[in-house]
Amino acid sequence: MKHLPVLLKETIQFLAPCPNENFIDATIGGGGHSLAILEKTKSKGKVLGIDWSLEAITELEQQKKNKLDISSRLILVADNFINIAAIAHKLNFKPIHGILFDLGLSTDILESKRGFSFKDNEPLDMRYNPKMTDLTASHILNTASEKEIYYILKNFGEEKYSYKIAKTIIFLRQKEPFTTTKQLKIAVIKATKQNFNIKILARVFQALRIVVNKELENLEKALDDSFNILAENGRIVVISYHSLEDRIVKNKFKQAKNFKILTKKPIIPKEEEIKNNPRSRSAKLRAIKK
Numbered sequence: 001m002k003h004l005p006v007l008l009k010e011t012i013q014f015l016a017p018c019p020n021e022n023f024i025d026a027t028i029g030g031g032g033h034s035l036a037i038l039e040k041t042k043s044k045g046k047v048l049g050i051d052w053s054l055e056a057i058t059e060l061e062q063q064k065k066n067k068l069d070i071s072s073r074l075i076l077v078a079d080n081f082i083n084i085a086a087i088a089h090k091l092n093f094k095p096i097h098g099i100l101f102d103l104g105l106s107t108d109i110l111e112s113k114r115g116f117s118f119k120d121n122e123p124l125d126m127r128y129n130p131k132m133t134d135l136t137a138s139h140i141l142n143t144a145s146e147k148e149i150y151y152i153l154k155n156f157g158e159e160k161y162s163y164k165i166a167k168t169i170i171f172l173r174q175k176e177p178f179t180t181t182k183q184l185k186i187a188v189i190k191a192t193k194q195n196f197n198i199k200i201l202a203r204v205f206q207a208l209r210i211v212v213n214k215e216l217e218n219l220e221k222a223l224d225d226s227f228n229i230l231a232e233n234g235r236i237v238v239i240s241y242h243s244l245e246d247r248i249v250k251n252k253f254k255q256a257k258n259f260k261i262l263t264k265k266p267i268i269p270k271e272e273e274i275k276n277n278p279r280s281r282s283a284k285l286r287a288i289k290k
């Protein structure tokens, strides 16, 4: 299934791309937002698209070959956006008029069979890019102490059954190590005595995913660096999908000196968008201008 860009109209409104300007799409994914930016920045504006999913970058490299009008204006890099400043510097990509972070899970990642989706039975991996780290979700569940697992579920999933789930995981792993999403689902069901509660499962999977991929640390550092590399009058737009990310964005924006916050309250999708694209339902967009 193709990934539908979330809050596309609003993203373009706040990034306000003009002809011949340059933008960084730090989470280019399926390229939906970037294509709209490239349309507005014709005929010389460039987009530097970053994604740590090799699958996403390879797919876009393939697509851009057939599009003459964008092939020289879209530069693609497979990397962690924590390196945003170094990547822009190395490619001499400047001036930078805007930067976009769209932090959600792309359809490709959900369908990657690496344990991001709890619908099927998949290996408990959860690495966005297996080449970038050795740490997997199963390694955490099989080696962390009860206290550490509790801490992860509580802090990164904000899950009220964290204590019971951590205890159950420690008990079950003595019989058999955790290697599949099915085992984790069974542990959650046993601990909470609730059959397939999607909200609890989503929080548990989110917590592990955040830790495996160091998602919050990446975001904090990338935002700090984005403030520095942005040109005068440049804009940053961040779309986040859970409260931990949104809190970081809100606080970083507040602390950013000499910046103007463009969204007093976060922008959320309209009912119609949520109906067409249910994955957009938790999205919150914040924007800032230098």
Ligand SMILES: C[S@@+](CC[C@H](N)C(=O)[O-])C[C@H]1O[C@@H](n2cnc3c(N)ncnc32)[C@H](O)[C@@H]1O
Pocket (backbone or CB within 6 Å): 003, 004, 005, 006, 026, 027, 028, 029, 030, 031, 032, 033, 034, 050, 051, 052, 053, 056, 079, 080, 081, 082, 102, 103, 104, 105, 106, 109, 128, 218
């Ligand atoms: C919601 S998708 C982006 C969708 C995109 N805006 C579109 O319209 O198709 C989020 C993307 O961010 C990428 N991503 C998440 N964290 C990242 C990081 N630290 N560095 C680079 N890419 C990251 C994921 O691999 C995923 O492809």
